[in-house]
Amino acid sequence: MIALDLYKILKTSDGDLPLDIKLDIKEGEFITIEGHSGAGKTTILKLIAGLIKGDKGKITVDKKEWLNTDKNIFLPPQKRNVGFVFQEYSLFPNMSVYENITFAMEKTHHKNQVNEIIDIMELEKLKDRYPLTLSGGQKQRAALARAIVRKPDILLLDEPLSALDIEMRLKLQDYILKVHRLLNLTTILVSHDISEIFKMSDRVIRLDKGKIIDEGIAHDVYRKNYISGKFRFTGDVLKIEKDEVVSIVSVLIGNNIIKVIAAGEEADDLKPGDKVMVVSKAFNPLIIKL
């Protein structure tokens, strides 16, 4: 059982923003934190890891106090048994994959423990390679192996997959789920990707401006906002071509350019670069497995 009570004033470009979070996490739970950038997601992970100091608060992990500002307790990151995977991999370039993983261990570590992790993460073939020679997905696998080799009390994943392409991301999601279950880890993931959140999380925490605005299982949390009979996307206007009566507006949604017909007056307000929402309802789309 992990109890978090975190408070810190974040310095943002819009002025001071208080981050104020209370959260209880069960052992073995997989939690995802989602929210806009600047909402304080990474800060939460770093507060838990002890990489930054909060203004006040408490962190209790299995009845052990990692932080208690009332009692002036602050365990440094070295004394908190966490695994942290960073967005930019952060493998040590001067060490091979194997050395990166054993770096986490004490001198008298058990080879078996390291080998077990290398096995699970399927890094046997890569273990003598150096980070610069690895692909993004391989790096992140090695970074994940390094983070879990000490069997951390909490595994913290700071958007670890956001720099990977979709195929790699799906594979890495499977690896993360595998180690989470196999080692019975308690995991906190920061993610933007709704499909990732549905697939991975037991519970999702939605964060906005330093506060929890919603929490629960993914299906319940997103049903209110996302799940409905209509398609709704936001995108950027790229180009407006005026025709006789209507205008054809090209909108960039994700990586797709979609052409939408707008009636004369509708298009008058628009100019390239505007953010728009494209909505379509009362239709019956096809669903095809890829």
Added chain:
Amino acid sequence: MNEFQPIILSLELAAITTLILFVVAVPLAYWLAEKDFKLKPVVSALISMPLVLPPTVLGFYLLVAFSPNNFFGSAVENIFNVRLVFSFEGLIIASIIYSLPFMVNPVQAGFENLSPSLKEASYTLGKSKFQTFTKVLLPNIKPSLLTGIVLSFAHTIGEFGIVLMIGGNIPGKTRVASLAIYDEVEAMNYHSANLYALVLFVITFSILLTVYIFNRKYLKLGRL
């Protein structure tokens, strides 16, 4: 034997200076890269002063400071029994100050260019600040360290004005190669001047070449 003495003296001076500079400047560079404080621009400016100041200006002030008639010079003389003016020891201190920016600046840039998450990753893996410094940070700024070492070494070999002011051109003690060249030219002894000049040229060229070869290799492999 006497013919090569100035060159040996130059190399000795450069080696000792570089060694001491390394020990002093690496922690200093790390401190400057990590911390932000109000007086930091002042500290940075002071360290970089030798880059722009005429060596004679620095030499003059050091000469005044080192003089046994003044506080610093007399304190050093009383405590360590060393006279800093017109001595090899004085040259070492002057060279350290003079070459400080050549060591501090590249090393500081090296630390600043490292992703902060390397350090954070090491901390979360249970490693102390010192272990992180020696096993993660230092090995990953090797090109910067090498650049710092080589530039300091080469710059110390090449210094002239400050050595002349502090050292006073005493054969076997403070008459380094750069001074010897000047002396030999003054004495119309072009053969010896040419010898010293050529040796200095070859030495400095080879060490700079080594650095560029290493740095190229590092860029390719990401490590040394």
